Amino acid sequence: MIANFGYFALIITFVTALYGAGAAAYGAIQRKPELVESARRAMLLTFPLTSLAALSIIALLVGGHYEIRYVAQVTSSSMPTYLKVTALWGGQEGSLVFWSWLMSAFATAASLRKWERDRELLPWIIVVTMVTLAFFLSLVIFFENPFVRLWLTPTGEQVGAMLQPAGARALTPSDGQGLNPLLRHPGMVIHPPMLYLGFVSFVIPYAFAMAALITRRSDDRWIRITRRWTLVAWLFLSLGLILGGRWAYDVLGWGGYWGWDPVEIAAFMPWLSGTAFLHSVMVQEKKGMLKHWNMVLIILTYALVIFGTFLTRSGVLSSVHAFAQSAIGPMFFIFIGITSISSLALLVQRWSILKSDNHLESMFSREALFLLNNLLFMGILVICFWGVIFPLISELVTGSKVTVGPPFYERATSPLWLGLLLLMGVAPLSAYASSTFRTIGRAAWKPALASLAVPIGMFAAGYSSIGAILGYWLAAFVAIVTLYEFWRGALARRRRHSESLPLALWRLAGRNRRRYGGYVIHLGVVLMAFGIIGIEVFQTETQATLARGEQLTLGRYVMTYDALTQFDTADGRNVARAVVSVYHDGKYVGELYPRKDYYYVSQQPMTIPGVRSTLEDDFYVLLVGWEPIAQQGATFKVYHNPLVNFVWLGGLVFILGTAVAAWPDQDPEPARSRLRSRGLTPGAYPRKAT
Amino acid sequence: MKRRLIHSVGIILLLLAFLQLEAFSAFGQGSGPTDDEVNAIASQLYCPVCENVPLDVCPTQACVQWRATIREKLAAGWSEDEIKQYFVEQYGARVLATPPAEGLNWLVYVLPPAALLAGAFVLFRAVRTWHAEPEPAAGPVPPEEAEDDPYLAKLEEELKRREV
Numbered sequence: 034m035i036a037n038f039g040y041f042a043l044i045i046t047f048v049t050a051l052y053g054a055g056a057a058a059y060g061a062i063q064r065k066p067e068l069v070e071s072a073r074r075a076m077l078l079t080f081p082l083t084s085l086a087a088l089s090i091i092a093l094l095v096g097g098h099y100e101i102r103y104v105a106q107v108t109s110s111s112m113p114t115y116l117k118v119t120a121l122w123g124g125q126e127g128s129l130v131f132w133s134w135l136m137s138a139f140a141t142a143a144s145l146r147k148w149e150r151d152r153e154l155l156p157w158i159i160v161v162t163m164v165t166l167a168f169f170l171s172l173v174i175f176f177e178n179p180f181v182r183l184w185l186t187p188t189g190e191q192v193g194a195m196l197q198p199a200g201a202r203a204l205t206p207s208d209g210q211g212l213n214p215l216l217r218h219p220g221m222v223i224h225p226p227m228l229y230l231g232f233v234s235f236v237i238p239y240a241f242a243m244a245a246l247i248t249r250r251s252d253d254r255w256i257r258i259t260r261r262w263t264l265v266a267w268l269f270l271s272l273g274l275i276l277g278g279r280w281a282y283d284v285l286g287w288g289g290y291w292g293w294d295p296v297e298i299a300a301f302m303p304w305l306s307g308t309a310f311l312h313s314v315m316v317q318e319k320k321g322m323l324k325h326w327n328m329v330l331i332i333l334t335y336a337l338v339i340f341g342t343f344l345t346r347s348g349v350l351s352s353v354h355a356f357a358q359s360a361i362g363p364m365f366f367i368f369i370g371i372t373s374i375s376s377l378a379l380l381v382q383r384w385s386i387l388k389s390d391n392h393l394e395s396m397f398s399r400e401a402l403f404l405l406n407n408l409l410f411m412g413i414l415v416i417c418f419w420g421v422i423f424p425l426i427s428e429l430v431t432g433s434k435v436t437v438g439p440p441f442y443e444r445a446t447s448p449l450w451l452g453l454l455l456l457m458g459v460a461p462l463s464a465y466a467s468s469t470f471r472t473i474g475r476a477a478w479k480p481a482l483a484s485l486a487v488p489i490g491m492f493a494a495g496y497s498s499i500g501a502i503l504g505y506w507l508a509a510f511v512a513i514v515t516l517y518e519f520w521r522g523a524l525a526r527r528r529r530h531s532e533s534l535p536l537a538l539w540r541l542a543g544r545n546r547r548r549y550g551g552y553v554i555h556l557g558v559v560l561m562a563f564g565i566i567g568i569e570v571f572q573t574e575t576q577a578t579l580a581r582g583e584q585l586t587l588g589r590y591v592m593t594y595d596a597l598t599q600f601d602t603a604d605g606r607n608v609a610r611a612v613v614s615v616y617h618d619g620k621y622v623g624e625l626y627p628r629k630d631y632y633y634v635s636q637q638p639m640t641i642p643g644v645r646s647t648l649e650d651d652f653y654v655l656l657v658g659w660e661p662i663a664q665q666g667a668t669f670k671v672y673h674n675p676l677v678n679f680v681w682l683g684g685l686v687f688i689l690g691t692a693v694a695a696w697p698d699q700d701p702e703p704a705r706s707r708l709r710s711r712g713l714t715p716g717a718y719p720r721k722a723t
Numbered sequence: 724m725k726r727r728l729i730h731s732v733g734i735i736l737l738l739l740a741f742l743q744l745e746a747f748s749a750f751g752q753g754s755g756p757t758d759d760e761v762n763a764i765a766s767q768l769y770c771p772v773c774e775n776v777p778l779d780v781c782p783t784q785a786c787v788q789w790r791a792t793i794r795e796k797l798a799a800g801w802s803e804d805e806i807k808q809y810f811v812e813q814y815g816a817r818v819l820a821t822p823p824a825e826g827l828n829w830l831v832y833v834l835p836p837a838a839l840l841a842g843a844f845v846l847f848r849a850v851r852t853w854h855a856e857p858e859p860a861a862g863p864v865p866p867e868e869a870e871d872d873p874y875l876a877k878l879e880e881e882l883k884r885r886e887v
Contacts, residue, residue: 286780286782287776292775294774294775295775389853392853396850404846405846408839408843408846412835412838415834416835419834420831423822424817426827426830427828430827431826433815433817434817435817436820437821437822437831438775438820438821439820440821441821445835574759574762576757576758576759576762577758577759578758640782655780670758670762
């Protein structure tokens with residue numbers, strides 16, 4: 034009953050979305066505002082409709098309706114209710130509904146802005162968002178339906194279908210298989226919605242970009258209107274990536290947080306193009322340049338968002354065969370192909386109206402440095418895309434698969450990351466248009482000199498890794514430049530307004546949140562770089578089999594194996610839990626409990642590390658194996674991860690900075706009335722007649 | 724090399740007979756290769772089943788056996804390269820963390836730097852043409868002023884643009 038209701042809601046939403054897109058386009062072309070208004074209402078209707086569908090799934094999940102295939106796949110009666118609710122995005126089918134739900138919510142939110150100006154954009158925003166929504170709904174309705182029921186055919190086969198197949202009888206399992214144990218972690222519960230929020234938010238700037246192209250607008254209104262959407266998208270995507278890293282570190286049991294897995298890279302690629310976009314739109318806003326390039330970037334980001342959604346959930350890119358067998362794989366590629374080609378064709382058609390208002394005046398101006406930043410981000414993007422795609426190409430051409438693993442990405446991207454760090458230090462010292470090598474040199478030499486203390490100190494302390502020394506030097510340079518920018522601004526304010534320093538700092542950031550939020554983000558990146566270089570270059574590990582009471586040594590740590598217990602839990606796990614004592618510099622610092630959980634139903638082992646965490650380092654212990662009968666000996670893998678907590682700390686600062694940058698501006702009215710009082714015309718933004 | 728291989732295969736066959744014993748060899752090892760020596764090689768290998776999980780941290784039974792194989796080979800005096808080569812011969816080049824630079828695989832290494840260079844070239848050309856073009860009628864926008872109210876500064880700058 035609930036299933037039929039939910040499925041019906043999806044079908045109605047699909048039809049409504051298609052009608053909305055069609056009516057909006059027709060209404061805009063034929064200049065029929067009443068049709069556009071009807072389309073807008075259709076769009077507004079999609080949100081409650083998808084909510085009904087999503088709520089239906091949640092009701093089925095929580096109610097333990099195991100006759101529904103999706104419910105049986107992702108939940109079991111031993112799971113707590115909150116996990117049953119979040120199982121909505123625990124599998125492919127539910128994730129697609131969740132995606133659609135977010136899409137309709139964001140389309141609604143985007144349309145609720147005041148539309149007195151730019152109303153001609155509205156129909157095309159409806160078209161883009163509703164076509165995207167309809168695409169995802171079509172996947173759910175025709176291929177990945179979460180509402181199908183389980184049936185047992187006369188041949189004893191289990192099938193899923195909405196309607197009873199001939200001769201089959203209804204099948205109701207007494208319990209479900211349960212959510213993939215790897216996903217039963219708070220990080221994993223929040224991580225997918227964060228990524229999806231990021232993904233779906235990026236559709237909005239894309240929709241506005243397309244609307245601007247279609248309506249022949251050459252100004253930067255679409256960028257200004259969607260600035261906050263872009264930042265919010267970026268915020269959630271960053272948060273999703275950081276949470277994913279934390280989850281991997283806590284749950285996957287390989288001592289790291291980022292494994293250059295195709296699924297990770299799929300979520301990382303829209304972040305890369307989105308980051309490039311965030312920087313280059315500033316050049317368009319300031320100087321009216323890079324109009325074509327910004328369009329290319331947002332089209333690319335949209336394509337990568339769709340690609341990422343596809344890849345993160347389906348895993349079908351693991352082989353050509355998996356791709357060919359998957360029903361939705363080709364659909365995704367056709368959709369990405371059609372949207373990218375039509376968007377680019379539209380861009381080419383409008384090429385001439387998007388001429389730059391200004392020209393580049395110096396190779397060292399801020400806009401030129403932003404372009405370099407874009408080049409490096411695109412370089413990293415190409416490496417990532419190529420690394421993900423190449424195994425498939427190899428399989429197609431030569432018939433044999435290859436692995437493109439972490440060493441490839443690490444070697445290929447490290448110089449580009451270092452380049453980005455350098456730019457991050459230099460760019461804040463540059464000015465739009467007028468900077469030259471000389472002016473930048475004059476501004477940079479002091480911080481550069483001060484930051485030299487880091488490599489000199491490292492040399493003196495006996496460090497020999499050139500990569501680490503270079504990385505820390507650049508990170509220090511960025512930190513000094515960024516902090517100096519805050520200091521300089523606050524001092525200037527204090528002089529002019531005789532404010533106290535903290536107040537000056539607060540107001541400074543408040544007056545230009547995007548710039549100073551950006552600088553806070555840069556500081557977050559510095560902290561993260563500090564941690565990443567720490568663990569990447571200085572991580573050490575050892576593995577040994579210990580009898581009870583024996584110890585192993587790793588650097589300044591000593592670990593003693595005390596005990597191991599093995600027991601079954603109520604939620605269907607067999608747990609082997611070791612107790613080890615940890616000593617740091619000869620001092621006892623506590624016990625750790627590395628364990629291995631074995632999930633009976635899914636037959637899946639899970640390695641949960643025991644971690645002693647300080648700002649300086651993590652001592653990370655994995656239980657690899659144990660003597661099953663006597664429980665006398667156990668094998669441990671132990672990692673020493675220096676500075677790894679700076680990755681999470683930097684992540685927090687990073688998110689904080691993004692929130693500062695994305696925080697809503699005060700009502701611009703007071704500023705306008707001030708302008709008026711100075712005899713200036715209100716209406717801050719240039720707008721060309723269309 | 725070939726003789727050595729035959730010799731080693733013989734040892735493997737012998738060892739295979741004691742496979743059951745081998746599974747728990749970690750608990751009974753004496754002066755054999757250490758876990759760290761095994762992991763140093765295992766961390767560079769990927770089994771065909773566990774996508775993207777390096778062998779040294781993969782918990783599956785198949786990977787446990789691969790690690791046991793590495794241990795055997797090390798005990799038999801094989802070098803790191805020989806062991807890696809053995810796995811490549813058995814399971815194909817996909818066991819390596821990065822594709823060997825031969826044939827089509829060259830593309831893996833050539834394309835990203837080529838794309839970056841091409842991008843840099845396009846950027847350089849574009850910058851030069853922009854640089855060479857005459858300045859717009861309005862003249863250069865003045866450099867960012869040390870305006871204490873950046874919002875106002877921006878407004879004014881844009882109003883100027885509007886008047887053009």
